[in-house]
Amino acid sequence: MTRLHIQLLGGFRLDCDRVPVHVVPGARRLLALLALRDSPVPRPVAAALLWPDTTERRAGACLRSSLWRLVKPSTPLVVVTEDTLVLGADVEVDFRRACAFAAAPGASPEAVTMLKADLLPGWWQPWVQAERDWWRQARLRALEVLSDRFRSCGDHHHAHQAALAAVQTDPLRESAHRTLVELHLADGNPAQAVRQYQSYRARLRAELGLEPSRHIHELVRTLLR
Structure with a gap:
């Protein structure tokens, strides 16, 4: 059987037996839509989206053309019925694996790598944007949980990577900045902790006209004096 893998994180890609396969735009969107859905999609719904x-x-007609132009490996890529479409049961999807990490974060470097990746960057279709908004919140929560778990295991390197990924995803998320400040202090780097705090404060002031909360300020209050 052909091993099929669809990548949605960081950009679209279809691999057949680990070899990238060119997919025309209409078929690419169709595969991405089906890869994001856990249940069969009615054909009229897929066409309208x-x-x-x-x-x-x-x-x-465009849907029928896209289905016809799909590669036809021995492993079913798309299961087509008269009324619905669904991704083949044996097709691997990186986003589904990442969602499993987000639902139950395990302290592994692979989890950080997957959780910090954007979903289909550059795609602005409404059905993609809705999934991207959900993914952004899910990965933020998971990255902070991962950072705490790495830190409790004494792995400050990966704890820092997870917290930094959360900050890069949402630069105004105070809880992620607070974790980074705490990690810098725990590592004996007070100057870096102050820089992290001041960078966050400057951005918060510039973008929202707000001040950091007392909780993060207290971490560096004596150092600022």
């Missing part, structure tokens, strides 16, 4: 700016008849 993928080709929203055309007639129902034209969208249906």
Whole structure:
């Protein structure tokens, strides 16, 4: 059987037996849509989502064309019925694996790598944006949990990586900045802790006109004096 893998994190890619396969734009969007859904998608729904700016008849024709132009490996890539479409059961999807990490974060470097990746960057279709918004919040929570778990295990290096990934995802998220300040202090780097705090405070003031909370300020109050 052919091993099929769809990558959605960091950009779209289809691999057949670890070899990248070229996919035309319409088929690429179709595979991405099915890879994001756990259940079969009705054909009219898929056509309307993928080709929203055309007639129902034209969208249906575009869907049929995209299905015809898909690669036909021995392992089913898409299971097609008269009414629905669903991704083949044996097709691996990196986003689904990342969602499992987000639901139950385990203290592994692989989890940090997957959780810090953006979902289909550069895609602005509404059905992608809705998933991207959910993924952003899920990964932020998971990265902070991971950082705490790494720190409790004494692995400050990966604890720092997880917290930094959360800050890069949401530069105004105070809890992530607070974790980084605490890690710098625990590592005996007070100057770096102050720089982290001041960088966050400057950005918060510039973008929202707000001040950091008392909780993070107390961590560096004596150092600022």
